[in-house]
Structure formats: structure tokens, C-alpha cells
Amino acid sequence: xxxxxxxxxxxxxxxxxxxxxxxxxxxxxxxxxxxxxxxxxxxxxxxxxxxxxxxxxxxxxxxxxxxxxxxxx
Amino acid sequence: xxxxxxxxxxxxxxxxxxxxxxxxxxxxxxxxxxxxxxxxxxxxxxxxxxxxxxxxxxxxxxxxxxxxxxxxxxxxxxxxxxxxxxxxxxxxxxxxxxxxxxxxxxxxxxxxxxxxxxxxxxxxxxxxxxxxxxxxxxxxxxxxxxxxxxxx
Numbered sequence: 001x002x003x004x005x006x007x008x009x010x011x012x013x014x015x016x017x018x019x020x021x022x023x024x025x026x027x028x029x030x031x032x033x034x035x036x037x038x039x040x041x042x043x044x045x046x047x048x049x050x051x052x053x054x055x056x057x058x059x060x061x062x063x064x065x066x067x068x069x070x071x072x073x
Numbered sequence: 074x075x076x077x078x079x080x081x082x083x084x085x086x087x088x089x090x091x092x093x094x095x096x097x098x099x100x101x102x103x104x105x106x107x108x109x110x111x112x113x114x115x116x117x118x119x120x121x122x123x124x125x126x127x128x129x130x131x132x133x134x135x136x137x138x139x140x141x142x143x144x145x146x147x148x149x150x151x152x153x154x155x156x157x158x159x160x161x162x163x164x165x166x167x168x169x170x171x172x173x174x175x176x177x178x179x180x181x182x183x184x185x186x187x188x189x190x191x192x193x194x195x196x197x198x199x200x201x202x203x204x205x206x207x208x209x210x211x212x213x214x215x216x217x218x219x220x221x222x223x224x225x
Contacts, residue, residue, distance in 0.1 A: 027144035032075050035151045043218065047150055
């Protein structure tokens, strides 16, 4: 799967959730900060499990965090 | 830089140092068996011992990383995926090098030729050392690419 196919708005959601840091999100999702950086940059598309964990942290659906084919990254 | 990445850098640098040392070891072995070359060989041994053990000691500090928060994890699905792919690269490379080495031997000694048994450990060393090198390079390259896609 290519870099541009799955986009996300994690960065925006972090700022909307009390300026959550990448480390805080990483801790709550159970991954490393490097993985959050890679996901935000579009370099890594997470597994479905991780996608659900991240969306659960923000309290929104997976579709609100990840978009297939374009988005507000 | 996370633990896996640091470990790969550590192994890679140590591996390169050991390769250079093995080249120098020819000089050392020659020096040990000749009285005039002995002091020079001793110097080379001491230099390399200082360099390798010094680096290993120093890297213990580099590998140590204080957790930024109590809940911080050391590795996750992306690290596992990167390691899995690096192992796959290693596995393919080992088979490729083994086949190449046997083809080369076949060309050298011919179909009915024979080789001393002591050659075999050198073939395996010549195959597995590059495999370690490629494993570390594969890990580092994947981290620089971002790790690509998750599975499952």
C-alpha cells in the first residue's frame, strides 16, 4: 500500500484534545513515539488493531481518524 | 531512536570494527611468529583491543535510554514487522550466498573434485557474517523508510 493512499488527521486530533503530545498518544495506544511520528507523516499505515486503539484514545470512529485516498493530513 | 534501531547501529559498527580488525589480524599473526615484528604486533593488538572494548563500553551508555514516561513501550507492531522483514532478507541472503559459494567451488574443483573438510566452516562463516550485516542494514533502511504498512 502506497504512502498517499491512507491519510490521517492524528495531528489535528491531538491538538483538539488538549494539545496531546505524540508521547502521550503513543503511551495510551501502546506503541512507541516513533510509530506515531511515522503514522502522522504517512510513512506507516497501522494495523487495524492499532487504528482502533488510536481512534479510541480520541473517542472517535476509525473513519474520523484515517481516510482512504486523501484527507486532511 | 528506539531500542531496535540503536541495537542495529551497535551491531553494525561493532561488525565493521571487527572486519577491519580481522584484516589487521593478519599483520598480528605474522608479527607473533617473527621476533622482529612482535613489538609492532603487540601495539596493533592493544590499539584494537582499546578501540573495540572502548566502543563496547561507550555503547552501553548509548544503548541505555531513560523512559520518557512510565507507560512508554520499548517496541511495538512496527518494530516487530521491521524485524520480521529483516529476518526474511537475511534468510534469502543466506540461501543465495550458500548456493553461490557451492557454484564457485564447483567451478574451482570440478564435478569430481574434493575439498578439505576445514573449508566448510569458512564457507558458513562467510555466509552468516554478511547475513548479520544485511540484517542490521535492512533494519536501519526500513526505519528510514518509515516501516511501511502494518498487517492484521
